[in-house]
Amino acid sequence: MKTPADTGFAFPEWAYKPESSPGSRQIQLWHFILELLRKEEYHDVIAWQGDYGEFVIKDPDEVARLWGARKCKPQMNYDKLSRALRYYYNKRILHKTKGKRFTYKFNFNKLVLVNYPFIDMGSGRGVPQSAPPVPSGGTHFRFPPSTPSEVLSSTEELRSPGMFSSVGHRMARGSVSDCSDGTSTNSELEEAVGAEDRVGGPERAFRSLLPPRMPHESLFRVYGGAPNPGLPRPAPRVHPEPLSPFPISPLPGSGGLLAPTLSPALSMTPTPHLPYTPSPSMSSPMLGSHFSFNPEDMKHYLQAHTQSVYNYHLSPRAFLHYPNIVIPQPHRPTPEKPTAAHHLHGPPMPLSHSLSQQPGGGEEGHQHPSPFKFKLQPPPLGRKQREAGSSLAASSSSSSSQSSSFTGSGQMTNSLLSRGPPNIKVEPISDIESEEDVEVTDISEEDEMNHNDEDGIFAPTAGHNNHHQLNNHHQANGNGSSPSAPLPQNNNPDDDPDDEVFKTPTTPPIGGGGGLAFPLISLKSEPGSQAAPISPGGTRCIPLKLRFKRRWSKDQKMEADGERDEAEDKKVRAEGEEEAERRGSEVENGGGRGEGVILGLMLPPPPTQRRASSELQRATAQLSLENSGC
DNA sequence: ATCGGAAACC
DNA sequence: GGTTTCCGAT
Numbered sequence: 080m081k082t083p084a085d086t087g088f089a090f091p092e093w094a095y096k097p098e099s100s101p102g103s104r105q106i107q108l109w110h111f112i113l114e115l116l117r118k119e120e121y122h123d124v125i126a127w128q129g130d131y132g133e134f135v136i137k138d139p140d141e142v143a144r145l146w147g148a149r150k151c152k153p154q155m156n157y158d159k160l161s162r163a164l165r166y167y168y169n170k171r172i173l174h175k176t177k178g179k180r181f182t183y184k185f186n187f188n189k190l191v192l193v194n195y196p197f198i199d200m201g202s203g204r205g206v207p208q209s210a211p212p213v214p215s216g217g218t219h220f221r222f223p224p225s226t227p228s229e230v231l232s233s234t235e236e237l238r239s240p241g242m243f244s245s246v247g248h249r250m251a252r253g254s255v256s257d258c259s260d261g262t263s264t265n266s267e268l269e270e271a272v273g274a275e276d277r278v279g280g281p282e283r284a285f286r287s288l289l290p291p292r293m294p295h296e297s298l299f300r301v302y303g304g305a306p307n308p309g310l311p312r313p314a315p316r317v318h319p320e321p322l323s324p325f326p327i328s329p330l331p332g333s334g335g336l337l338a339p340t341l342s343p344a345l346s347m348t349p350t351p352h353l354p355y356t357p358s359p360s361m362s363s364p365m366l367g368s369h370f371s372f373n374p375e376d377m378k379h380y381l382q383a384h385t386q387s388v389y390n391y392h393l394s395p396r397a398f399l400h401y402p403n404i405v406i407p408q409p410h411r412p413t414p415e416k417p418t419a420a421h422h423l424h425g426p427p428m429p430l431s432h433s434l435s436q437q438p439g440g441g442e443e444g445h446q447h448p449s450p451f452k453f454k455l456q457p458p459p460l461g462r463k464q465r466e467a468g469s470s471l472a473a474s475s476s477s478s479s480s481q482s483s484s485f486t487g488s489g490q491m492t493n494s495l496l497s498r499g500p501p502n503i504k505v506e507p508i509s510d511i512e513s514e515e516d517v518e519v520t521d522i523s524e525e526d527e528m529n530h531n532d533e534d535g536i537f538a539p540t541a542g543h544n545n546h547h548q549l550n551n552h553h554q555a556n557g558n559g560s561s562p563s564a565p566l567p568q569n570n571n572p573d574d575d576p577d578d579e580v581f582k583t584p585t586t587p588p589i590g591g592g593g594g595l596a597f598p599l600i601s602l603k604s605e606p607g608s609q610a611a612p613i614s615p616g617g618t619r620c621i622p623l624k625l626r627f628k629r630r631w632s633k634d635q636k637m638e639a640d641g642e643r644d645e646a647e648d649k650k651v652r653a654e655g656e657e658e659a660e661r662r663g664s665e666v667e668n669g670g671g672r673g674e675g676v677i678l679g680l681m682l683p684p685p686p687t688q689r690r691a692s693s694e695l696q697r698a699t700a701q702l703s704l705e706n707s708g709c
Numbered sequence: 710a711t712c713g714g715a716a717a718c719c
Numbered sequence: 720g721g722t723t724t725c726c727g728a729t
Contacts, residue, residue, distance in 0.1 A: 105719090105721080105722095107721070107722085108721085108722075150722085150723090152722095152723070154723085154724080155723080158724090158725090159722090159723055159724065159725090160723095161710090161711075161712090162712090162713080162722085162723075162724080162725095163721080163722055163723075165711080165712065165713070166713090166721075166722070168712090168713095169713095175711075175712090177711095180710070180711095181710085
């Protein structure tokens, strides 16, 4: 039921982490890159180019300098920066555009996803969904304190609007520049940023994002699930309202929370892999309280996302479609950068996603969390080690990595516990399953790819190849020609949706409500057990199969290319473990996406929870303190 | 130029 | 956890 405790909806742990706190000044590289990209001043050093999300570093050294300045790492150079960028490959935040020097591409899909809130559904009753932060208070929310434990307990409370308090001030500190080393660069950026923010220029929106802290990143995870009959679902379409005029933050009054808050960054970071930890908690609450997605709320939310997209200058493709909802496009806030605009334009996209921006202060930082993040990175096996021959080391490594995973589970467990379910496990599945998992994973990735193809945008790609590599082909085509893409299998409607980020709707869900998923299940997961009960496999199977097929085809194709063996292998292995976990999630989600993005969830604010407010407040206060410390 | 492992750092 | 640093391989 919904005890408060259980209900606890809490934010994901990561939300509580200090890093997430607004105070944290750390800025992540991808975020920084985005920041640079959005500023015209830096167009000479880095700029959007080509496909959606694709950017070229025109002056690597300069970019490295800027980055170094921001991080107070004077020794930074492109070699190092690029290494950091490469780490994003695994995370799927970024991928390299092959053949083009210094050219990388953002996987906005993931980012975008992240922000979506929605729904899912599914499960029978309770499906947890993530709700967007509701606009209720209008405040933004901040994450509370840091301790997880506290958090957990208090978590429940968190959800209440009260929690979010304001965030108001973002500091002007440039994001992150604490270092006073004063590199000129640094200052430059910072100042610019800060100034702009305040100014409120068109850019401000963007800026808000970047700024140092993100208070709330609220995030939502989206998952798609099937809609539950019971659940309230978003209206099929929202009326197109006149968008709000807010240039930046869409939902100012109304809902402030959500919309404004999201930050893409976060999204990414976090991962899906566990999708759900939080959910559980949420779920409870939700169930009870029910989180309803009001069309309006959703609308707002979506708008916000959209807006974010715009702010980032993302390409239209970045927008996701949400199945049932149509969001009006925000008006673009800024006339500002036509240049960048090219990316943006367009949009007829239905959905949005959001990045965060807010006039007031959104920010984000990073986020990530614990359980949620997905991390694609493969477990550290020590390849080298094996080379070296130190098996011990290797083993230890791997074990450690596993342990991490487990840890995550454990956390989840808690949540679950609250619900009741005792167990969790992550990988019940055995070999076979694992393969599936893998596959699934791939699929998701594929989705993206397909998506890309279709959309022509991001293709992250990683998918299959995992390593980004493979696709050359694919990419090439895309770039070159075809966005149209021709995927053989695309045809399926299902696919599309699936591909999309959310698969939710698509998924079969329905029936399954069971499918459902959610995370909870997954978390716990056992496919067997749960699945069975729920919907066994059916639900998920179907989709999987389709996906599978698709994937298969592709793979074949790819294989033909002959590239991925190793990569795959690696990935598989690496991800396998995690995937297993994830897999569950996916299933649950329905669409899971494993990919990534998840973020947070939000919590709907049930009335009950309000009591939590006091705690929340406290937490908030703590955070504030912490922040200030910074 | 790019990739990615490993270890160190914060 | 996210780089930063170093470095060998491709």
